[in-house]
Structure formats: C-alpha cells, structure tokens
Amino acid sequence: MTSARPVIVWLRKDLRLDDNAALAAAAETGAPIIPLYIYEPESAGTGPLGGAQKWWLHHSLAAFGESLRPLGSRLVLKSGGARTVLEELIRETSAGAVFWNRRYDPLGIAVDTPVKQALKADDIAVKSFPGQILHEPTRLLTGGGKPFRVYTPFWNALDRAGDPLPPADAPRRLHAPDGWPQSERLDDWNLLPVKPDWASGFGEIFTPGEAEAHRRLDAFLSDRLEYYDSERDFPAKDATSLLSPHLAMGEISPARIWHATKGLGGRAGHDNLVRFRKELAWRDFCYHLLYHFPDLPTRNWNNRFDAFDWHFDAARFAKWTKGLTGYPIVDAGMRQLWRHGTMHNRVRMIAASFLVKDLLIDWRHGERWFRDTLVDADPASNAANWQWVAGSGADASPWFRIFNPVLQGEKFDPKGDYVREFVPELAKLDDKYIHRPFEAPADVLSRAGIVPGEAYPQPLVDHADARRKALAAYAATGQTGPATGSD
C-alpha cells in the first residue's frame, strides 16, 4: 500500500524501457506508475496510421506489455480521444501526474498542447521529455536563429553540438498502483489484417519489439558497419541496419544508437561511422523541417510547384502500386513493399522518381501509398523524402535530375539479384537484359520462359519520352534552374 498518487506515463511512439525519459523520471518519483497507451482516433492532417504500421503497432504493444511484467507492471490500453481518456483515468485512479515523451509532428502537437493545458488547469502535474530525435528541433538553428533549410549546414551544426543526451537506463522496477484500471484487449483493436493476411511476409525479416531492435543494432554494428559507406546503396546486399521501423515506433531511441556507435570509428572506419551518423541525422533533419514547416506532408515546400501540371491516371497509379510498370527495378521495389512492408532506400528513390517524373503523378499520391504500406512510415521522413525526390522540397534533388530506372538498376543491382528475388518471372533472364527485358531478343526471352507482355508487362512509358515530357512540364512552371526553397 502506498500513499503517493500514481503517475500516468502516456506512451506513444516510445514503446521501450531503455532510454525512455518519461518512464525513467516517473520511476524516480517512487510513486505508483500506470503505463498507458491510447489508440487515438484517426484524424485528418498527416492522416491515419497506415495498414502496415498497424500490424507493427499490434506486435510492438504486445512486446512492450510483456517487457513490463518482470518489472511488476503492465500496459493499460484505452481507445478514444486522448483528453477524455486521460481525464477519466485520472478520476478513476486519483493519479496526480501525467508524463510523456514529446512528439513533433503537427497532429501530435495539436493533440498534446490542449491536453497539457487542460490537465494543468485541473492541477495535474504534466511533464514532457525529449527523446524521439537526437536533438530538440529548436536546439539547432542557423547563425541568424532560424531553422535550417539545407541539410549540410544542419549536419555541421549537429556534429558541432556534440553527443545527444546520454541515454537513460531502463528502470529495474515500476511500483504498481493499488488496483489496476481496466484495460481494453489488444485483439479487439483489430490492428492485424485477416482476410487476406497481406502482412504474412513481414515476419520473414521483421520482429517488432525493443529486444529485436537492440539485437539488430548490435548485429549491424558488429557485422555491417564496416561496409556501410560502400555497400548501403546496393539493395541486394544486407548492408543497412533495418532499424527504421523500430525507430518509427520508438522501440529504440536515436540517442541510444548514436552512443552505441561511439568509439567504433577505429574498427569500422571513420567514413562508415560518419556516413551512418549522417543518415540518422537525416531523420532529425526531416523532423526539424516538419516541426518548423508543419505543412510539409501536404503542401509543396517550394510553392512554385503549386502550378505544376500533374497527370493523375488511376490505371497507371495502380500499376505502379502493384509493381507492374515494366521497369524491373521499380517493380521489384514496389513488390518488396507488398511482401516485406519495406523497400531499400535506393529503390525508394528510384520508384518515387518514376511515379513523379515518368508518370507525372503528384508526389502526395506516392506519399500516401508509402504511408499505408511501409512498416517504418514516418510523418517526417516520408514527407521530406517525397518532396526531396519531387524537387519541391527543402534542399531537394533538382527536378531535372531524373532517375533512369534502367541505368539505376544496372548500377546498383548489376547482377539483377534484387530483381530476381522480387520479380520471379524474370528470374531466368540473362544479366544483360535483366533491367531492360523489353530490349531482349525473342530467343533470349523464350529461353527465360517469358512471353512479352504476358508474364511480365511492357513498359508503361518510354523513359526517354517521359523524360522529355517531365522537363517540359517543369519548364511550364517558369522554373529553369535547380528548385530552391520558398524563402
């Protein structure tokens, strides 16, 4: 029996015990702790949780709930509007405080700010903590005190800022309240797909949960960091960390990852270490942009793109989503997305460029599709990267840098291993034609068991022709040079 009023720790995208500042601070109070997850209603803005991430969330919540048990605690699940849920739970449990780790997306902020004000007005202590990104989005600013719009100076500032806060250790014990409030049943939230179970392939490569995030980090640092810089762009190689979905759900903190890389420059090579940290810093940069420019997921950052003459074509879009464009590297990427809920970064760039520049379909359609299908869907990284590819974003790749899907395939998947894995109907095609099956002579196709246009589609567009149209559409917006920011 304890006399202190309980502290509610409201968990969101931070389903971890390690380096969870809100949970650690709550544990230090010595008060009983009620870990709470609220399944908030779907809303507009950056949009609802995608199907793939619902799958991840289900397993992540289950794993986190299990990890609380040895600490003498459990996870309380509630659904509904955050403010209503919290106020009811406070009444029921006489909790005196609510702690949480901050979120930086506009939807999250729009929920958290009024909740904080309402609870404080009711004399409830509210404390929020950092941890979702390496540095708070207001910490790194230009010399003029403004947000960064260009990545390299952002990285230089991040590098100069030194290490992020040291990670907080996982609490060893969490005091239980005198009585546990009723929890909803995870299964009743229906987060998993049933008929059909399109997520069955996700488990081939992913296991949601904090334990797996740490295992993956350790394996990456010991086996793959030393090749990271030279091999990270080759989708058939197992050369990247695959930590992004764990980061997206907060099963591991970026600060924990950063600190784990300290001192590895000698063994793994300085260039590899810096390259990996720079990628982590891209994630921070995306959040920096989203925090300071909250319209990032929905509006062209460079408003000269508002006049762009997009050509949405439902049939072409459907073929892109299904991996039936006739360009093997694009199709392999889109099918990897269906099967594994992820896509290699290099291929994301190629597939996104194809949608936006070859098919002239507005990047927002692609952003929404990725949001629904990626297990690592993230409001900041997804929006910023789509705008980067489209040329409409901050520090973006210029519009006229149009990826050639054949040459990109030949450069980054030279033997076609990646294509063969995800586009099995091309598996027997010679290396020479694996990225250009539409140029293969009839006897080569027949040896590979391919009937043109049947087993595998003809290209949706001719790339050279599509490129000309894309450049003309760009010129029609009055832009002639590299797209720059809208300041």
Ligand SMILES: Cc1cc2nc3c(=O)[nH]c(=O)nc-3n(C[C@H](O)[C@H](O)[C@H](O)COP(=O)(O)OP(=O)(O)OC[C@H]3O[C@@H](n4cnc5c(N)ncnc54)[C@H](O)[C@@H]3O)c2cc1C
């Ligand atoms: C069109 C497009 C959409 C994308 N959408 C998302 C998304 O919704 N969620 C997401 O996490 N990433 C997104 N990315 C970025 C990137 O593709 C993934 O972060 C990366 O593929 C994850 O694999 P990894 O964990 O093995 O990365 P690693 O190479 O091991 O990199 C380590 C970590 O750095 C971060 N990172 C790496 N590259 C980027 C990047 N370009 N931008 C931001 N962070 C990066 C990730 O958190 C990643 O886990 C997108 C990229 C493109 C081109």
